[in-house]
Amino acid sequence: MSSSQRSVETGRITTDIPARIDRLPWARWHWxxxxxxxxxxILDGLEVTIVGSMTDALKPSDTGLGLSSSDVGLAGAVYVAGACVGAxxxxxxxxxxxxKKLFLLTLGVYTVATVLTAFSMNPMWYFAARFLTGTGIGGEYAAINSAIDELIPAPYRGRVDVAINGSFxxxxxxxxxxxxPLLDPSVIDQAWGWRLAFGLGAVLALGILFVRRNVPESPRWLFIxxxxxxxxxIVRDIEGTVVDETGADLDPVDETITIRQRRSIGIPLIARTVFTLYPRRTIVCFSLFVGQAFLYNAFFFTYGDTLSTFLGVxxxxxxxxxxxxxNFVGAxxxxxxxxxIGRRRMICGTYVASGALLxxxxxxxxxxxxxTLTLMGAIVFFMASAGASAAYLTASEVFPMETRALCIAFFYAVGTAVGGISGPLLFGWLIDRATEGKDISQISIGYVIGGVLMIAGGIVEAFLGVDAExxxxxxxxxxxxxxDADTPGNAAPAPA
Structure with a gap:
């Protein structure tokens, strides 16, 4: 053992906490x-949709901010860039x-940034506020996915993760x-409508913060x-609550794991884990995140602009x-x-089907x-929504616990940077070009790229995916x- 390893280790324990959490029946506490x-x-969905639906309101220089279609695409890219940095x-x-510390802090960052967005006075202020809002949301993805997976019992983890991510x-x-109503001139002054929409997002965030204070820290993180x-x-309290709510007796557990407790895990060790110990899983996560990020950020960030510019809506x-x-019903x-049915079959099927339909x-x-465009989009993304949600599930469960949040952040940031920043920028440019020629078909190349990336992600999952159900x-x-002991519960499949 090196001196650096001794400096961060604090002891060794044998615990049955993971097995006790996984054997719990579903109860109100899990809700x-x-x-x-x-x-x-829900907050992220609210943010993205407000921007996508309010493109026309943001374009006038008198009541909005004087943004062009390219500026709208740039705002989407700036938001995603902030999310990557924040993650x-x-x-x-x-x-x-x-x-817990981080899922409270990141929600606070989001709330402040959303209020700043509502008070935007010019495009630069708006872009800066969108970047800061993105940092809060990106941090949320890392903190929340790791916490959920570590608190939800194994038999329910897949459906809960996919459904929660689908709640976007x-x-x-x-x-x-x-x-x-906020964009209806007969209801409210257009100079204030889009600002109120962002302000209401901040109010919702405060309500969530109040509920979130009652969620405990991850016991898995604590014992390590x-x-x-x-x-x-915490586990005893959870067990007592679950017994009171369900009236069921909890089965005893005999699976334990022996842990070398540490104060922290260094970035070099995490990087070696991701790229060296689990290379196939790294490829899978990268493929899934790039495909879904380009598909969603390209299509959805500019969907409202497409409807209003070319189809007279x-x-x-x-x-x-x-x-x-x-999308939500699909997830x-x-x-x-x-x-x-299992992770591998479902992820492959949803990715390939949605890509082919696109x-x-x-x-x-x-x-x-x-x-008809909306109807076709609804069909495509009924499938894509579940698959995209499963990308977050995959990154959060196939890497070691000490690296979970950063692995989620890494793949979210890299995949989203490749697909989520380039997508809105490409579509904004395509819409501007198509507007000049008054031909909506000129933006189809973006759909082709998104479809091909989704199909590729599905194929990679089919061959390299992990059967984690x-x-x-x-x-x-x-x-x-x-x-590395022969204690029950310590055995694990060979890294890949």
């Missing part, structure tokens, strides 16, 4: 976790300082409907960082709401299949009306601090 943590995706910055802090579209539907007494007390909120509902309906859409784009997190990827 507290879902509501307190999962609702962040990496807050992701490493989540692994070092704990899940609840916010999207709410945001699109919210913009209808030398705070096993706190972890034990004045109130895009109704169309976006239909599209959003289809909700298909989510149980990720635990029953390619079909690109070939006939010039013949679509606003209604029903398994404990520790058996999917043994913690870096776990002892």
């Amino acid at each position: 507290l976790v879902v509501v307190g943590l999962g609702t962040v995706w 990496l910055f807050f992701g490493q802090l989540t692994d070092r300082l704990g899940r 579209w609840v916010g999207a539907a709410g945001g699109s409907l919210l913009t209808i 960082h030398g705070r096993e007494d706190e972890a034990e007390q 004045e109130q895009v909120g109704w169309y976006v709401a239909v599209f959003a509902v289809s 909700l309906v298909l989510s149980p299949l990720f635990d029953s 390619l079909v859409t690109s070939f006939f784009l010039g013949s679509f009306s606003a209604v 029903g398994q404990s997190l520790e058996s999917i990827a043994k913690p870096l601090t776990a002892e």
